[in-house]
Amino acid sequence: MGEDRFAGRRQRIIEKIREQNLDAAWITGLCNVRYLTGFTGSYGQLLLSRDEQIFVTDGRYREQSSLEVQGCQIHILQNTSFPLLLSEFICEKGWKQIGYEANHLTCESLDKQAALNDTTSWEPLAGWVENLRRVKDETEIRLLEDSSKIIDQVYPKLLEEIREGVTERQILQRLMCLLWDCGAKGPSFDPIILFGARTSLPHGQPSDCPLQKNSWVLIDFGADYCGYCSDCTRTFFLRGAGGAREREASSGHARLPGSPEPGSRRSRVRQSRCSGA
Structure with missing residues (x-):
């Protein structure tokens, strides 16, 4: 898959950041990170702001991330933790309102980050990436x-x-x-x-x-x-042949009333299933 596809997906999230008047979005769900970057490793987080795209992983994926993730700044965690790194970004870039994936980030992780940046407002993202993923290209x-x-x-x-x-x-x-x-x-x-x-x-x-x-x-x-x-x-x-009950069950689908024919339209299939049930 070309990088333009991943870049286009990230851009749509950045547009949402602007619409919701946020400074950045913190993407932690691994499937969502892969959808937005192409990264296939087991650890990676993505920070998107109005003018920056930052991918963070650890030393195990230094080489892999350089091959798979294009169009993002890549930060490899060394002698620090992600909460401390994010805290530095927040202070350095002046982020005041950050969206986070409430269905992927644990309460403990959010509490730790909030303790490091007590003046930052944390806003849950309501399935931003999942809504994009619903429509397949x-x-x-x-x-x-x-x-x-x-x-x-x-x-x-x-x-x-x-x-x-x-x-x-x-x-x-x-x-x-x-x-x-x-x-x-x-x-x-x-x-x-x-x-x-x-x-x-x-x-x-x-x-x-x-x-x-x-x-x-x-x-x-x-x-x-x-x-x-x-x-x-x-x-x-x-x-x-099996017993009588087995024979009846195995042939039962053929006796359902209104069973759809091969090639039937979806609406007809659904109607047949409902009436058969």
């Missing part, structure tokens, strides 16, 4: 599609491993390898692989439970590709 849409394509590659290969006697953990191990082989950074969440009666657990953890014939199989996983995530959930029955 063409590059983001492509990345989401690529993430979904990884699932399309992984799932058929994973099905080849489903057989009597295999354990949930063995399928999980194979799933992780397939995700990496197909280009994902990893799973977008902890995968759920469950067999038999354990499929009733909404977020059960894979165990050494072996798969038996006439058993339900639940597979729920997603792919993280360049920070964009997909999700796929499938429940099916392992060969054999």
Whole structure:
């Protein structure tokens, strides 16, 4: 993704700073920092003012930040802490009103910073970055599609491993390898692989439970590709006819009234689902 995209996103936050009559915005949510800078490390904070853009990280990411973060002043923490560094910036630049991400910054961190700068007013930002992230640009849409394509590659290969006697953990191990082989950074969440009666657990953890014939199989996983995530959930029955209740449940979706046809418009699909439910 080109730097102009990140710069454009930061500029929209700077416009909000001017509109809200703030001096600066303190961005601490790691996903939001990545969205505004492209930084993929595990620690980084962003300070945006009307005329400055400052990215702060520690010595582990000196080289990485120089490669990933463009258009910002990069400060590497050395022999100091972030609260002290921010306090210096506030005094040096005369910031009086600073917005902070209340849904990401802890109360303890805010209290520590406020104690260092007791004349500064701290204003919570109401989802500024999240509101930008809701609308995806063409590059983001492509990345989401690529993430979904990884699932399309992984799932058929994973099905080849489903057989009597295999354990949930063995399928999980194979799933992780397939995700990496197909280009994902990893799973977008902890995968759920469950067999038999354990499929009733909404977020059960894979165990050494072996798969038996006439058993339900639940597979729920997603792919993280360049920070964009997909999700796929499938429940099916392992060969054999199963009992009467299993046969009824597995075929129930085909008997819902008003089931939508392939290619139906979203409104028709939603209407069919509501009437079917």
